[in-house]
Amino acid sequence: MTELYQSQRAMRNMRKAAMQRGVIAILDVGTSKIACLVLRFDGPGRMTDDGVGSLAGQSSFRIIGAATTRSRGVRFGEVDAMNETERAIRTAVQAAQKMANTRVDHVIACFSGAQPRSYGLDGAIDLHDTVVTEQDVARVLAACDLPDYGEAREVLHAQPVNFALDHRSGLGDPRGQIGNRLACDLHLLTIDMDVVQNLAYCIKRCDMELAGIASSAYVSGVSCLVEDEQELGAACIDMGGGSTGISIFIKKHMIYADSVRMGGDHVSQDISKGLQVPLGVAERIKTFYGGVVATGMDDREMIEIGGDTGDWEHDRRTVSRSELIGIMKPRVEEILEEVRERLDGAGFEHLPSQQIVLTGGASQIPGLDGLAPKILGNQVRIGRPLRVQGLPQAATGSAFASCVGLCLFAAHPQDEWWDFETPIERYPARSLRRAMKWFRDNW
Amino acid sequence: MQQVAANTAAPAAPRRDPAPSRWSYRLHRLWLTPLFRLLLRVGLPMGASLALAVWYLGDPATQQQIIDKVAEIRRSVAERPEFMVRLMAIDGASDELGDDIREVLPVDFPVSSFDLELDQMRGVVEELDAVASVDLRIRPDGILQLAVIERIPQIIWRLTEDLELLDAEGRRVAALAHRMHRFDLPLIAGEGADAAVPEALALFAAAAPLEPRLRGLVRMGERRWDVVLDRGQRILLPEQGAVAALEQVIALDQAQDLLARDIAVVDMRNGRRPTLRMGAVAVTELHKIKAIELGENYR
Incomplete structure (x- = not known):
């Protein structure tokens, strides 16, 4: 316990040092992509005229480098193949450094798995x-x-x-x-200790110092829930590639977090299996034609799914879009039902507000805003992360919710247990503070 | 006939790994380090050029070559006729002094003005006793012009063996072979007399009424003056206020004809108690008169 306490304290100090130096990197290790942002802190926030205020500390920094790479070696938000993950992290970090034209030594990481x-x-x-x-x-x-x-x-x-x-x-x-x-x-x-250790080892292998670590469910909530939602109570569902994170906020504090080990990749796998196509093609079909609510029009819209076997019949296969939706919908429903179960278990129905915000890459499936209310309740919206300065247009989508959240987390961290003073009783018997307390008590 | 499938000929090359290798990643990070960038951008060219210069100039032959080249260029400029000095003109000096100056300044004309060190030459000339100050300049027509101000001898200082001419400040001007050569100048003697020449001149000015009888001044113990008159008479002056004391004596002389009497020494050293020392004859006469007055037989 104390060991972790010390290491968290050390990370907090490192984060402060990095902020002093002015540059820090954000690393989101996801199942489908690894994103790296480089932040530059230039002093206290100043109001900008495009409406971005100093609300959550997001005006005190600027993103000067951003890079995304396809994730490798990560399953369910956990490091599965160390070397592969390390290489993917290296790719993302190098590209972000190149864009920022500066070297980054400190990194704050988040991940979605590890069974919170x-x-x-x-x-x-x-x-x-x-x-x-x-x-x-x-x-x-x-x-x-x-x-x-x-x-x-x-x-x-x-x-x-x-x-x-x-x-x-x-x-x-x-x-x-x-x-x-x-x-x-x-x-x-x-969370599971091994997962953190693996991730820390990967980052260390990239010559960077881990200056903080966060759960991606938490940081997505920080970036996607607007202020009154955080205040009145809301759940943020971060639908990622390999896992779906759930976090419940009230009074601007997270009170519950959990994750469902299913995500967008499972939908792709279903498509791949159902249509007998490679995983890459399935992913592509899902992205271009996917949906969860079928209409009459979808029966007539035929999708060429192709193939390169040389068999003409096989390579000229087509499916209708409603067939595709028929494959995707049960899986998405399954995910949402699992989320519903977790929310019920957490007692979400007792909160004053029942707002649910869906975000993450898998929340971009068309028609999800029609399907989700049937399972999760009426107050559902699709959330996109807060605007922050300098974020490239390509990285403003809901897939980057946890990245942006991590930026806010870096700029404006919430006090955690280890940020408070140590009680005097826990100090070693000969410490000066303890002596001072004795004096104060006896005179 | 069997047709060979077109795409079996070349198997697809394995996809390149997009990830940078560990070393290329590290090098990239190193390259992005600001200090390293600065070192490479500024330090490296600087160091390389410095090393090149040191290597090139380290060779003694090269050094000699450079020195020769510089000297040659300098000479070619210095020896242009515009910069040549052909002769020396001395203004304000007597012939004798002019000869002395030519002697101490051994310059072989014609010479380039670059080779003339005017400050040093000025120092040499000013070291001559007879020169008060000198102004050297090279005129555009190639003449080294010396404007000399000579020291004017004001007083003769008698040393144990020879005589020296001093100017008003007590600086030596020249030696004097015989007193008669400069009879117009007053004479002082005694050790350290040259240090008090201005006072001596003031005393001589004050002693103008005694001029016919005045022989000179003697510096006593390097602190005060004696006025020496003919017949071995002396006026002993105090250290402070010597001129006033002398004027007092002259006034006494004019009123009572003091110095014409048989008095050996007028001692003014103590201002509140001037003392006279009479000559031997006068003392005898005084004793006689006293004896007559007392009705005693003298002797």
Whole structure:
């Protein structure tokens, strides 16, 4: 536990150092693509006249390099073949560096797999003094009971979601307030340790320092949910290639995250199997002609699916678009039903607002906005990430939601558990702070 | 006949891996490092040219060649007739001094003005005792013009063996063979007298009424003056206010004919107590008179 605590702290310091230096890279390791953005931080945000304000810190940086490459060696958002992944990362990073014309040493990465699991923790302490100090916050965070989340798992995010002082709940920042009993709620997200280690190793092999790590479900939510959705409660469904991430936000804090190990690649696989075409062709057919709601017109629209066997009959095959939709729709429905199940399990129906935002590459399937409400409820919209300065037009689509979210995460990180002070009791017995506390208590 | 399929002839080349190799990736990153870029863009050409220059100039033969070439170019310019100096003209100096100057400045005319070091020549000429200052310049028509201001001898200083002429500031002008050659100048003597020449001149000016009898001034102990008159008379002057003391004595002389009497020394060293020392005859006479006055038999 402390080991991870230290490493997260170290990453946070590294991130600060990188921001001081002004350049940091963003790496989204997905199943279908690996995207790398290079950010340049030039001081505090200034308002620009095209309507991009300093809302979430996105005006304090500018994207000076962007590159995307087809992902290799990644399955379900997890590193599957190390060397392949490393090469793909190298390709993306080199291209982004070339575009930025600068060298980047620090990288913040996100990934969607590794089976995230959410825990809600709470803790409470009696205050020494009537005024809440930083130490009291540290103590109440330390007082949270840590669940037994398993041997080979690590904490990825641990964000204090809510503070309560006596009978008043919903405090954002209790410091300096007066009361007797301080309680807090903590959202803990754990993931498989091996996945993080593999990814860290790949990045290290690329001569870069890992300056932060985030769950892509979380960062997609940061970039795709607008402010009132984050405030009132909403779920962000990031439909990626290999996995679909779910994150639920309320009061601008993530309170739940999960992932379904199915995504757009499975749809392509279904097409490939159903139409007897190579995976690349299936992907292409899905992108050009795909859909999930069939109309009468689609029966007449024939798609040449081709082939290069030399058999004339085989190479001149055609399917109607409704046949294609008939293959895609069950899989998309399956994904959405799985998501619905997870949301129900998380108690999403108890939130004041039932807004659901679909984003990610697979959310671009035409007709999804007609299909999704049947499964997920009425308040569904297709979300695109926030606008940030300097992002190329090609990278503004919903497939880049987690990239943009990661940029915002870098510019304006949320306080996590390890960003708070360490409680004095946890310090070594001979530390100066402990001596100071003894003096203060005894005089 | 069986037809060979067209596309079986050339199997498709394996697709190239788009990923950069580890080394090319590292080199690319190195190339993007600003310091490295600067080093390569500025440091490398600079270092290369420096190394080339050092290698080329390190050869002594090349150095000699360059030095010769520079000297040759300089000579070709310096020896143009416009820059040649043909003769030396000396203004404001007596013939004797002019000869001295020509002697200390051994210049073989014609010579290029580039080779004349005027500052150094000026120093040499000014080292001559008789020269107060000198102004050297090369006139456009190729004449080295020396405008000399001579020192004017104001006083003669008698040393143990020889005589020297000094100017108003006490600087040596020339040696003097005999006092009679410059009878118009006053005479001083004594060690360190040259350091107090302005005071001596003031004393001589004040002593104008004593002119016929004045023999000279003697510097005593490098601090004060004695005025020496004929008949071995001396006026001992104080260190401070010597001129005033002398004027006092002259006034006394004019009023009471002091110096015409048999007085050996007028001692003005202590201003509040001037003292007279009488000559031997006068003392005897005084004793006689005293004895007569007292009715005693002298002797």
